[in-house]
Amino acid sequence: MPKTSMLRAAEPFLAAERDAVYKAIFTRRDVRDQFLPDPIPGDVTRRLLNAAHNAPSVGFMQPWNFITIRDQAVRERIAHAFGKANDEAAAMFPEHKRSEYAALKLEGIRKAPLNICVTCDRTRGGKIILGKTHNSNMDLYSTVCAVQNLWLAARAEGIGMGWVSIFRDADLKSILGIPDRIEIVAYLCLGYVDELYERPELEVKGWNRRLSLEDLIFEERWQGEP
Numbered sequence: 684m685p686k687t688s689m690l691r692a693a694e695p696f697l698a699a700e701r702d703a704v705y706k707a708i709f710t711r712r713d714v715r716d717q718f719l720p721d722p723i724p725g726d727v728t729r730r731l732l733n734a735a736h737n738a739p740s741v742g743f744m745q746p747w748n749f750i751t752i753r754d755q756a757v758r759e760r761i762a763h764a765f766g767k768a769n770d771e772a773a774a775m776f777p778e779h780k781r782s783e784y785a786a787l788k789l790e791g792i793r794k795a796p797l798n799i800c801v802t803c804d805r806t807r808g809g810k811i812i813l814g815k816t817h818n819s820n821m822d823l824y825s826t827v828c829a830v831q832n833l834w835l836a837a838r839a840e841g842i843g844m845g846w847v848s849i850f851r852d853a854d855l856k857s858i859l860g861i862p863d864r865i866e867i868v869a870y871l872c873l874g875y876v877d878e879l880y881e882r883p884e885l886e887v888k889g890w891n892r893r894l895s896l897e898d899l900i901f902e903e904r905w906q907g908e909p
């Protein structure tokens with residue numbers, strides 16, 4: 684009898700497979716400086732992008748595009764746009780935090796051999812999208828899911844990734860020729876790494892610390908500040 688169902692068995696992963704998933708989750712880091720210069724081969728880049736492309740998306744809208752950037756001159760212009768925005772950012776912090784902020788390394792644009800800009804086409808699939816009818820941000824959230832898939836797949840490949848968000852979108856759009864109607868979701872720096880921070884770099888450097896999970900879980904109802 685041919686199987687009419689498209690379902691297949693969904694047994695839990697074997698212990699080693701499960702451990703590998705958690706290993707990717709818990710040892711993934713945001714990388715700014717540890718990039719090695721070795722180029723990422725085309726087939727590996729393709730695997731990473733395919734992992735991103737298999738993310739969930741609202742109404743199966745798949746609103747993302749991936750702009751791969753390797754050209755040194757383009758990365759130089761993008762690094763310049765970062766520098767400008769980062770100076771603006773520094774000025775936003777209270778004076779006593781400014782020098783601490785300025786000492787942080789917050790991007791690896793020039794050092795990482797591969798940069799990827801992940802965008803969201805908010806018009807893809809038409810005006811009325813299943814699941815997006817009552818919250819128009821769902822396409823952006825979907826694109827963030829793609830970024831996280833990419834991040835975890837990169838970790839499994841021994842590739843570090845850093846998310847750089849200190850830009851004026853208009854600068855990135857002009858450098859990369861991105862049309863107005865397209866939203867920039869993430870600018871990512873990727874490269875092989877041979878070491879990673881054990882804990883978030885911002886924690887190691889005293890900027891912030893991981894909150895207690897216990898304080899973040901509410902049962903049944905909101906139990907925090909009203």
Ligand SMILES: Cc1cc2c(cc1C)N(C[C@H](O)[C@H](O)[C@H](O)COP(=O)(O)O)c1[nH]c(=O)[nH]c(=O)c1N2
Nearest residue numbers: 711712713715788789790846847848849883884885
């Ligand atoms: C949406 C978004 C945007 C940014 C980031 C992350 C995310 C999710 N992060 C990385 C962030 O600082 C980092 O994830 C946390 O400090 C936790 O560290 P690990 O990712 O666990 O290493 C980040 N880091 C950085 O150095 N420059 C940046 O502009 C940004 N922007």
